[in-house]
Amino acid sequence: MVAVLTTAVIMPNIQQRVDSHRQANIVYKITQATNNMKNLGLLGKFNSTDEFADELVKHLKITKRCDANNIAECWPSSTVRTSEGEEYEVSKAKTGKQLGFKNRTSDNVGLVLADGASIIMTYDTDSEGLDVGDELSSIGINLPVGGGYEEMLEYTTNTTGALAFVMDVNGGKGPNSETIGTKYYDIRNLNGAHFSTGCGGTEVDGKCIVQLSSYSPINCSDSANSKYCGNASGYSNDYWAGANKACQDLGMELPSSGALKSLCQNSKDVLGITSGFFWSSTEQTKNIAYTVSFSSCRANYAGYKTNSSEKAVCVGN
Numbered sequence: 001m002v003a004v005l006t007t008a009v010i011m012p013n014i015q016q017r018v019d020s021h022r023q024a025n026i027v028y029k030i031t032q033a034t035n036n037m038k039n040l041g042l043l044g045k046f047n048s049t050d051e052f053a054d055e056l057v058k059h060l061k062i063t064k065r066c067d068a069n070n071i072a073e074c075w076p077s078s079t080v081r082t083s084e085g086e087e088y089e090v091s092k093a094k095t096g097k098q099l100g101f102k103n104r105t106s107d108n109v110g111l112v113l114a115d116g117a118s119i120i121m122t123y124d125t126d127s128e129g130l131d132v133g134d135e136l137s138s139i140g141i142n143l144p145v146g147g148g149y150e151e152m153l154e155y156t157t158n159t160t161g162a163l164a165f166v167m168d169v170n171g172g173k174g175p176n177s178e179t180i181g182t183k184y185y186d187i188r189n190l191n192g193a194h195f196s197t198g199c200g201g202t203e204v205d206g207k208c209i210v211q212l213s214s215y216s217p218i219n220c221s222d223s224a225n226s227k228y229c230g231n232a233s234g235y236s237n238d239y240w241a242g243a244n245k246a247c248q249d250l251g252m253e254l255p256s257s258g259a260l261k262s263l264c265q266n267s268k269d270v271l272g273i274t275s276g277f278f279w280s281s282t283e284q285t286k287n288i289a290y291t292v293s294f295s296s297c298r299a300n301y302a303g304y305k306t307n308s309s310e311k312a313v314c315v316g317n
Contacts, residue, residue, distance in 0.1 A: 013146025016184060020143035022169040023188040024155040026117045030190070033059035034159035041132045043159060049096070049123040052163070053109040066110035068094040069214060069246075074110025075118050076172025080187055080195055083178040088195045092250055096122035099164060100196040107213065118172075119165045122193065127162030144184045156190070164191035201314075204267045208252070211273065212312045215239070215246040231286040232305065240289045240305035243279045243312035252316030257282040257290040257299045259315065264297035276311045279303065 036059045037043040046052040050067070057065065066074035072091040082088050096104025099122045110120045140154040168176070170186045177185035178194055187195075201210030217239045218225050220232035228245040232238060247254050255263060257280035268274060277291040277300065284290060291303035291310055303310055 016144045016146040019169045019184065019186055019188070020145055020151070020153070022117075023143060023167065024153045025115075026113065026119070026167050026169065027160070027190050028155040029060065029113060029115075030056075030119075030163070030165075031156045031160055034163065035136065035157060038130045038134070038136065038159045039132065044129040044131075045125075045127065046123060046129070047125055048106045049109050049121060049125075050107060052123040053111070053121070057111070060111075061114035062111050063114055063116075064110075064112040068107035068109075071108055071110045071120060074112050075120065076168055077176045079176070081175065081177035081180070081185075082195050083180055085180055090120075090195075093120055093166075093195055094250070095201075096124075096164075097201075098196055099166065099193040101164065101193075105201065116171055117167060117169070119167045120193075121163060121165035124162040124164075129162065130159055160190065164193040165189065166193045166195060202271055204263070204270060206317075208316045209263070209267075209271060210250060210252065210314045210316075211271070212243065212246050212314065215242050215312060217242040217306075217308070218245055230281075230283050230289075233286045235287075235306055238305045239308050239310065240279055240303070243310070244281065246312065247314035250314055250316065252314035254279055254281040254312065255315045256280055257292060260292040260313070261297055261299055263313070263315075264292055264294050268294055268297070271313075273313075277303065277309070279310050279312045 033056055042055055064074055071093055072078060075090045079087050079089055092098060093108060095107055101122055104122050106125055108120050108122050112118050137158045138154045139156050140152045142150040142152055145151045166187060166189050169188055175185050178187045201208055217237040218241050219236045220229035220238040220241050221234040221236055229241045244254050260278060260280045273294050275295045277293055280290045280292060282290040287304060289303050289305055291300050
Protein backbone atom coordinates (compact mmCIF):
# COMPACT_ATOMS: atom_id res chain seq x y z
CA MET A 1 0.00 0.00 0.00
CA VAL A 2 2.82 2.40 0.82
CA ALA A 3 4.41 1.76 -2.61
CA VAL A 4 1.10 2.44 -4.38
CA LEU A 5 0.55 5.69 -2.50
CA THR A 6 4.11 6.82 -3.15
CA THR A 7 3.76 6.14 -6.88
CA ALA A 8 0.45 8.03 -6.98
CA VAL A 9 2.17 11.09 -5.51
CA ILE A 10 5.39 10.87 -7.56
CA MET A 11 3.76 10.52 -10.98
CA PRO A 12 1.92 13.89 -10.95
CA ASN A 13 5.11 15.53 -9.70
CA ILE A 14 7.09 14.06 -12.58
CA GLN A 15 4.42 15.13 -15.07
CA GLN A 16 4.46 18.72 -13.80
CA ARG A 17 8.23 18.85 -14.23
CA VAL A 18 8.04 17.34 -17.73
CA ASP A 19 5.23 19.71 -18.80
CA SER A 20 7.08 22.75 -17.46
CA HIS A 21 10.27 21.89 -19.31
CA ARG A 22 8.27 21.27 -22.48
CA GLN A 23 6.67 24.68 -22.03
CA ALA A 24 10.09 26.27 -21.61
CA ASN A 25 11.39 24.48 -24.70
CA ILE A 26 8.51 25.65 -26.89
CA VAL A 27 8.80 29.27 -25.80
CA TYR A 28 12.59 29.13 -26.08
CA LYS A 29 12.31 28.18 -29.76
CA ILE A 30 9.90 31.06 -30.42
CA THR A 31 12.20 33.41 -28.53
CA GLN A 32 15.21 32.34 -30.59
CA ALA A 33 13.23 33.30 -33.69
CA THR A 34 12.14 36.71 -32.34
CA ASN A 35 15.66 37.42 -31.07
CA ASN A 36 16.95 36.73 -34.57
CA MET A 37 14.29 38.99 -36.07
CA LYS A 38 15.36 41.77 -33.71
CA ASN A 39 19.06 41.31 -34.49
CA LEU A 40 18.30 41.59 -38.21
CA GLY A 41 16.14 44.68 -37.75
CA LEU A 42 12.97 42.79 -38.64
CA LEU A 43 11.06 43.11 -35.36
CA GLY A 44 9.35 46.39 -36.13
CA LYS A 45 5.67 47.23 -36.25
CA PHE A 46 3.25 44.69 -37.72
CA ASN A 47 -0.34 45.45 -38.73
CA SER A 48 -1.76 42.01 -37.95
CA THR A 49 -0.88 38.71 -36.32
CA ASP A 50 -0.82 37.19 -39.79
CA GLU A 51 1.75 39.75 -40.97
CA PHE A 52 3.89 39.05 -37.91
CA ALA A 53 3.65 35.30 -38.55
CA ASP A 54 4.77 35.83 -42.16
CA GLU A 55 8.14 36.98 -40.82
CA LEU A 56 8.30 34.69 -37.78
CA VAL A 57 8.06 31.47 -39.80
CA LYS A 58 11.17 32.47 -41.79
CA HIS A 59 13.15 32.04 -38.56
CA LEU A 60 11.30 29.04 -37.10
CA LYS A 61 10.87 25.45 -38.23
CA ILE A 62 7.17 24.62 -38.60
CA THR A 63 5.22 21.83 -40.24
CA LYS A 64 1.84 23.55 -40.50
CA ARG A 65 0.25 26.98 -40.39
CA CYS A 66 -3.48 27.69 -39.97
CA ASP A 67 -5.48 30.86 -40.51
CA ALA A 68 -8.30 31.94 -38.20
CA ASN A 69 -11.00 30.12 -40.15
CA ASN A 70 -9.12 26.83 -39.83
CA ILE A 71 -7.47 27.42 -36.47
CA ALA A 72 -8.51 24.07 -34.97
CA GLU A 73 -6.51 22.22 -37.64
CA CYS A 74 -3.34 23.34 -35.84
CA TRP A 75 -4.53 22.08 -32.45
CA PRO A 76 -4.49 18.41 -31.37
CA SER A 77 -7.98 18.37 -29.79
CA SER A 78 -11.28 19.86 -30.94
CA THR A 79 -12.19 21.07 -27.44
CA VAL A 80 -10.30 22.20 -24.34
CA ARG A 81 -11.16 22.80 -20.70
CA THR A 82 -10.75 26.49 -19.85
CA SER A 83 -9.34 27.94 -16.66
CA GLU A 84 -12.97 28.39 -15.53
CA GLY A 85 -13.52 24.65 -15.97
CA GLU A 86 -15.78 25.06 -19.02
CA GLU A 87 -15.54 23.14 -22.29
CA TYR A 88 -14.50 25.35 -25.21
CA GLU A 89 -14.42 24.61 -28.96
CA VAL A 90 -10.98 25.48 -30.31
CA SER A 91 -12.45 26.51 -33.69
CA LYS A 92 -13.92 29.59 -31.96
CA ALA A 93 -10.49 30.99 -31.02
CA LYS A 94 -10.35 33.22 -34.08
CA THR A 95 -9.08 36.57 -32.75
CA GLY A 96 -7.07 37.97 -29.86
CA LYS A 97 -10.31 38.55 -28.00
CA GLN A 98 -10.82 34.80 -27.83
CA LEU A 99 -7.39 34.56 -26.21
CA GLY A 100 -8.37 37.01 -23.49
CA PHE A 101 -7.18 40.30 -25.03
CA LYS A 102 -10.21 42.57 -25.32
CA ASN A 103 -8.66 45.13 -27.66
CA ARG A 104 -7.04 42.72 -30.12
CA THR A 105 -9.29 42.15 -33.13
CA SER A 106 -6.58 40.82 -35.46
CA ASP A 107 -7.11 37.22 -36.58
CA ASN A 108 -5.14 34.58 -34.68
CA VAL A 109 -2.62 32.27 -36.35
CA GLY A 110 -2.06 28.62 -35.50
CA LEU A 111 1.31 26.91 -35.89
CA VAL A 112 2.55 23.37 -35.48
CA LEU A 113 6.28 23.38 -34.77
CA ALA A 114 8.73 20.86 -36.17
CA ASP A 115 8.75 19.01 -32.82
CA GLY A 116 4.96 18.60 -32.96
CA ALA A 117 4.09 21.36 -30.47
CA SER A 118 0.86 23.28 -31.21
CA ILE A 119 0.33 26.98 -30.56
CA ILE A 120 -2.37 29.57 -31.26
CA MET A 121 -0.99 33.09 -31.20
CA THR A 122 -2.08 36.71 -31.11
CA TYR A 123 0.09 39.78 -31.70
CA ASP A 124 -0.33 43.26 -30.21
CA THR A 125 -0.54 45.50 -33.28
CA ASP A 126 -0.06 48.58 -31.08
CA SER A 127 3.52 47.50 -30.39
CA GLU A 128 6.30 49.40 -32.13
CA GLY A 129 8.59 46.39 -31.83
CA LEU A 130 12.34 46.52 -31.14
CA ASP A 131 15.22 47.91 -33.17
CA VAL A 132 18.65 46.38 -33.68
CA GLY A 133 20.22 48.71 -31.14
CA ASP A 134 17.66 48.09 -28.39
CA GLU A 135 18.90 46.19 -25.37
CA LEU A 136 18.07 42.49 -25.23
CA SER A 137 17.00 41.35 -21.77
CA SER A 138 16.22 37.86 -20.47
CA ILE A 139 13.04 37.20 -18.51
CA GLY A 140 12.78 34.36 -16.02
CA ILE A 141 9.48 32.77 -15.08
CA ASN A 142 8.71 30.41 -12.21
CA LEU A 143 7.18 27.14 -13.42
CA PRO A 144 5.83 24.26 -11.31
CA VAL A 145 8.05 21.20 -11.13
CA GLY A 146 5.98 19.08 -8.72
CA GLY A 147 5.59 18.67 -5.00
CA GLY A 148 4.54 22.30 -4.61
CA TYR A 149 7.93 23.51 -5.85
CA GLU A 150 8.75 25.91 -8.67
CA GLU A 151 11.86 26.42 -10.75
CA MET A 152 13.03 29.70 -12.28
CA LEU A 153 13.54 29.13 -16.00
CA GLU A 154 15.02 31.97 -18.06
CA TYR A 155 13.72 30.96 -21.44
CA THR A 156 12.29 34.14 -22.96
CA THR A 157 13.33 37.74 -23.63
CA ASN A 158 11.73 41.12 -24.21
CA THR A 159 11.51 40.32 -27.95
CA THR A 160 8.33 38.34 -27.22
CA GLY A 161 6.66 41.21 -25.34
CA ALA A 162 4.02 41.87 -28.01
CA LEU A 163 3.34 38.19 -28.59
CA ALA A 164 1.01 35.92 -26.63
CA PHE A 165 -0.08 32.37 -27.27
CA VAL A 166 -1.57 29.21 -25.83
CA MET A 167 0.31 25.94 -26.29
CA ASP A 168 -0.40 22.25 -25.78
CA VAL A 169 2.74 20.79 -24.21
CA ASN A 170 1.93 17.08 -24.58
CA GLY A 171 0.48 16.78 -28.07
CA GLY A 172 -3.15 16.37 -27.07
CA LYS A 173 -2.65 13.36 -24.79
CA GLY A 174 -4.85 15.04 -22.18
CA PRO A 175 -6.26 16.29 -19.96
CA ASN A 176 -6.44 19.15 -22.56
CA SER A 177 -7.01 21.67 -19.83
CA GLU A 178 -5.71 25.07 -18.80
CA THR A 179 -4.60 25.85 -15.27
CA ILE A 180 -7.56 25.64 -12.91
CA GLY A 181 -7.05 27.30 -9.56
CA THR A 182 -3.49 26.46 -8.57
CA LYS A 183 -3.34 23.18 -10.50
CA TYR A 184 -1.35 23.26 -13.73
CA TYR A 185 -2.37 21.05 -16.65
CA ASP A 186 -1.02 20.52 -20.16
CA ILE A 187 -2.28 23.73 -21.81
CA ARG A 188 0.17 26.49 -20.90
CA ASN A 189 0.59 30.06 -22.11
CA LEU A 190 2.97 32.88 -22.88
CA ASN A 191 2.09 36.36 -21.61
CA GLY A 192 -1.29 35.42 -20.17
CA ALA A 193 -3.11 34.13 -23.24
CA HIS A 194 -6.05 31.85 -22.47
CA PHE A 195 -9.09 30.49 -24.25
CA SER A 196 -11.90 33.00 -23.78
CA THR A 197 -15.44 33.60 -24.97
CA GLY A 198 -14.82 37.35 -25.32
CA CYS A 199 -16.21 39.33 -28.26
CA GLY A 200 -13.97 38.97 -31.29
CA GLY A 201 -15.38 42.03 -33.03
CA THR A 202 -17.10 45.28 -32.01
CA GLU A 203 -19.43 45.66 -29.06
CA VAL A 204 -22.60 47.60 -29.93
CA ASP A 205 -25.38 48.13 -27.38
CA GLY A 206 -24.37 45.05 -25.43
CA LYS A 207 -24.11 42.86 -28.53
CA CYS A 208 -20.98 41.49 -30.16
CA ILE A 209 -20.74 42.19 -33.90
CA VAL A 210 -18.18 40.32 -36.00
CA GLN A 211 -17.67 40.94 -39.71
CA LEU A 212 -16.58 37.73 -41.41
CA SER A 213 -13.34 38.22 -43.29
CA SER A 214 -14.27 35.22 -45.45
CA TYR A 215 -16.57 32.21 -45.50
CA SER A 216 -17.13 29.21 -47.76
CA PRO A 217 -20.29 27.84 -49.40
CA ILE A 218 -21.71 24.56 -48.17
CA ASN A 219 -23.65 21.76 -49.81
CA CYS A 220 -27.33 22.05 -48.92
CA SER A 221 -28.20 18.86 -50.78
CA ASP A 222 -26.46 17.09 -47.88
CA SER A 223 -28.95 16.50 -45.07
CA ALA A 224 -26.12 16.85 -42.52
CA ASN A 225 -26.11 20.60 -43.30
CA SER A 226 -29.87 21.14 -42.94
CA LYS A 227 -29.55 23.27 -39.79
CA TYR A 228 -27.70 25.90 -41.80
CA CYS A 229 -29.77 25.82 -44.98
CA GLY A 230 -33.18 27.21 -44.03
CA ASN A 231 -35.72 26.51 -46.79
CA ALA A 232 -32.95 25.59 -49.23
CA SER A 233 -33.71 24.00 -52.57
CA GLY A 234 -30.58 21.86 -52.36
CA TYR A 235 -27.84 24.04 -53.80
CA SER A 236 -24.42 22.41 -53.61
CA ASN A 237 -22.72 25.84 -53.40
CA ASP A 238 -24.96 27.78 -51.01
CA TYR A 239 -23.08 30.89 -49.85
CA TRP A 240 -25.94 32.14 -47.68
CA ALA A 241 -25.92 28.85 -45.77
CA GLY A 242 -22.12 29.04 -45.59
CA ALA A 243 -22.33 32.45 -43.92
CA ASN A 244 -24.99 31.08 -41.59
CA LYS A 245 -22.70 28.19 -40.64
CA ALA A 246 -19.71 30.48 -40.12
CA CYS A 247 -21.73 32.56 -37.64
CA GLN A 248 -23.02 29.48 -35.81
CA ASP A 249 -19.45 28.18 -35.56
CA LEU A 250 -18.68 31.36 -33.60
CA GLY A 251 -21.67 30.78 -31.34
CA MET A 252 -23.41 33.69 -33.09
CA GLU A 253 -26.05 34.16 -35.79
CA LEU A 254 -26.87 36.08 -38.94
CA PRO A 255 -29.12 39.04 -38.01
CA SER A 256 -32.63 39.35 -39.45
CA SER A 257 -33.15 41.90 -42.21
CA GLY A 258 -34.77 44.30 -39.72
CA ALA A 259 -31.95 43.96 -37.19
CA LEU A 260 -29.34 44.32 -39.95
CA LYS A 261 -31.03 47.45 -41.33
CA SER A 262 -31.11 48.96 -37.82
CA LEU A 263 -27.45 48.08 -37.32
CA CYS A 264 -26.59 49.84 -40.57
CA GLN A 265 -28.62 52.95 -39.72
CA ASN A 266 -27.30 53.35 -36.18
CA SER A 267 -23.85 51.81 -35.99
CA LYS A 268 -22.16 51.49 -39.38
CA ASP A 269 -19.65 54.23 -38.51
CA VAL A 270 -18.75 52.43 -35.30
CA LEU A 271 -18.36 49.19 -37.22
CA GLY A 272 -16.36 50.90 -39.95
CA ILE A 273 -18.61 49.43 -42.68
CA THR A 274 -19.80 51.93 -45.28
CA SER A 275 -20.54 49.81 -48.34
CA GLY A 276 -21.34 46.31 -49.56
CA PHE A 277 -24.36 44.01 -49.49
CA PHE A 278 -24.70 41.86 -46.36
CA TRP A 279 -26.69 38.68 -45.86
CA SER A 280 -29.58 38.63 -43.41
CA SER A 281 -31.16 35.49 -41.96
CA THR A 282 -34.52 36.46 -43.52
CA GLU A 283 -35.48 34.35 -46.53
CA GLN A 284 -37.84 35.48 -49.27
CA THR A 285 -38.01 32.13 -51.06
CA LYS A 286 -36.04 28.90 -50.83
CA ASN A 287 -33.64 30.38 -53.40
CA ILE A 288 -33.39 33.96 -52.18
CA ALA A 289 -32.51 35.69 -48.91
CA TYR A 290 -32.77 39.38 -48.08
CA THR A 291 -29.61 41.46 -48.07
CA VAL A 292 -28.99 44.97 -46.75
CA SER A 293 -26.90 47.57 -48.56
CA PHE A 294 -24.56 49.33 -46.13
CA SER A 295 -24.41 52.27 -48.55
CA SER A 296 -28.14 53.06 -48.38
CA CYS A 297 -29.18 50.89 -45.38
CA ARG A 298 -32.03 49.52 -47.48
CA ALA A 299 -33.13 45.90 -47.57
CA ASN A 300 -33.04 44.11 -50.91
CA TYR A 301 -34.42 40.72 -51.86
CA ALA A 302 -32.26 39.95 -54.90
CA GLY A 303 -29.76 37.91 -52.92
CA TYR A 304 -29.68 34.53 -54.63
CA LYS A 305 -28.12 32.13 -52.14
CA THR A 306 -25.49 31.06 -54.64
CA ASN A 307 -24.13 34.61 -54.90
CA SER A 308 -20.51 34.70 -53.76
CA SER A 309 -20.12 38.48 -53.55
CA GLU A 310 -22.33 39.12 -50.49
CA LYS A 311 -20.62 39.88 -47.19
CA ALA A 312 -21.76 38.88 -43.70
CA VAL A 313 -21.74 40.04 -40.11
CA CYS A 314 -22.52 37.83 -37.13
CA VAL A 315 -24.34 38.95 -33.99
CA GLY A 316 -24.08 37.45 -30.52
CA ASN A 317 -24.16 38.31 -26.84
